Amino acid sequence: MQNTATIDDVTAYMNDVGARARAASRRLAAAxxxxxxxxLNAIADDLDAQREHLMxxxxxxxxxxxxxxxxxxxxxxxxxxxxxxxSMIEGLRxxxxxxxxxxxxxxxxxxxxxxxxxxxxxPLGVVGIIYESRPNVTADAAALCLKSGNAxxxxxxxxxxxxxxxxxxxxxxxxxxxxxPADAVQVVATTDRAAVGAMITMPEYxxxxxxxxxxxxxxxxxxxxxxxxIKHLDGICHVYIDDEADPQKAFDVAxxxxxQRYGTCNTMETxxxxxxxxxxxxPMLADAYVEKGVELRGCEATxxxxxxxxxxxxxxxxxxxxxAPILSIRVVEDLDQAIEHINTHSSQHTDSIVTExxxxxxxxxxEVDSSSVMVNASTRFADGFxxxxxxxIGISTDKFHARGPVGLxxxxxxxxxxxxxxxxxx
Numbered sequence: 001m002q003n004t005a006t007i008d009d010v011t012a013y014m015n016d017v018g019a020r021a022r023a024a025s026r027r028l029a030a031a032x033x034x035x036x037x038x039x040l041n042a043i044a045d046d047l048d049a050q051r052e053h054l055m056x057x058x059x060x061x062x063x064x065x066x067x068x069x070x071x072x073x074x075x076x077x078x079x080x081x082x083x084x085x086x087s088m089i090e091g092l093r094x095x096x097x098x099x100x101x102x103x104x105x106x107x108x109x110x111x112x113x114x115x116x117x118x119x120x121x122x123p124l125g126v127v128g129i130i131y132e133s134r135p136n137v138t139a140d141a142a143a144l145c146l147k148s149g150n151a152x153x154x155x156x157x158x159x160x161x162x163x164x165x166x167x168x169x170x171x172x173x174x175x176x177x178x179x180x181p182a183d184a185v186q187v188v189a190t191t192d193r194a195a196v197g198a199m200i201t202m203p204e205y206x207x208x209x210x211x212x213x214x215x216x217x218x219x220x221x222x223x224x225x226x227x228x229x230i231k232h233l234d235g236i237c238h239v240y241i242d243d244e245a246d247p248q249k250a251f252d253v254a255x256x257x258x259x260q261r262y263g264t265c266n267t268m269e270t271x272x273x274x275x276x277x278x279x280x281x282x283p284m285l286a287d288a289y290v291e292k293g294v295e296l297r298g299c300e301a302t303x304x305x306x307x308x309x310x311x312x313x314x315x316x317x318x319x320x321x322x323x324a325p326i327l328s329i330r331v332v333e334d335l336d337q338a339i340e341h342i343n344t345h346s347s348q349h350t351d352s353i354v355t356e357x358x359x360x361x362x363x364x365x366x367e368v369d370s371s372s373v374m375v376n377a378s379t380r381f382a383d384g385f386x387x388x389x390x391x392x393i394g395i396s397t398d399k400f401h402a403r404g405p406v407g408l409x410x411x412x413x414x415x416x417x418x419x420x421x422x423x424x425x426x
Contacts, residue, residue: 011198013190021152025150027180027181029123036096039178040143043139043173046177047167050169051082058166070159095391102121116418117418118417119414120417121412121413126207127210127411129152129210132157140393142171144407148411151183152185165189168187172185200221202227208227208228215234218233230401230410236319239272240273240274244355247281249376253352266372266380269320272329274334275333278301287309295326297310297314297326318345335364342370350371353374370397382395383405393411396410
């Protein structure tokens, strides 16, 4: 189907895509680890062989993007360089090398009746992923879903249409080479926005939706979906420097959490500093931030300490994900006030305390209601690779069913299993 399909065509097309994905999901759920790994390696081989074609199709998207006036940052995310193709290929091979979560049996216990009761890890079924800009997400998302035994329907951004279709062709050939159905991974072949509306209202075909993109896209999907959604809207992350923090650790963590990368969801956006140590540590940190070009927005106490290096923060600053070299800073009286601020303004993504006091660290871990809570570590560690998941499909700030970085295990569910030997209930 062409990307000029009418809305009626799109509705019929998406129903067909969904039905084929559902059928493929049953075959994929029964696939062996060897079959899935063979498919992942075959896809990697095909992408390697199709480098020139991938870059030619990507040039079509880049030229169209320039003609539409896309900014430099968007064009950069859109571009498939040789290094990014290398990264896609390596990612597929790394996922093939990861342990297969499907079929794992755990928590087996004997009951007084004599039966054994436990749980088995199983695929979710069909995963729908809606994303923007980066064509490498097509390969990454397909690989994670494939390894976890899920069929997937991928709807990339219209700006990457040609790139995504070229990657999809390699995925299809790799699946067929391994004896698995090509329908196990389908990349939507229309840029019509009606395809998104269809995907999020097809619970008979799609079991979960994962949106990856801007806040507007994710809010729309969360509000309109009739399918469960794994999402996060913002990454408003905090670091709290306690009065019993090691000064060097505090400096290192607070600097890294903000300046290692600015445009990521696990970058610190608000720094909280205990009033007892604020006069000592804030000037040193401010010098380092200003040297790196970070704009500082502070509470009244912060502005008094830092003077012209800081501008007054507004109420909106405490609730803003900057994704830029801007940092809001607040001086707090104690741990209670820090926790209260975080639980009021955090997006429940990642928050960290720097302290040498074990009791305070445990209180912070217990009372901060976020998907990742850290002690003496940079928020930038909130990442599937850093957590040992091998890869991630996103970070969830929801509480059901996955929370935090979503890797292979997050793309599975469990079912109860019971083992008996002719047991009957009396």
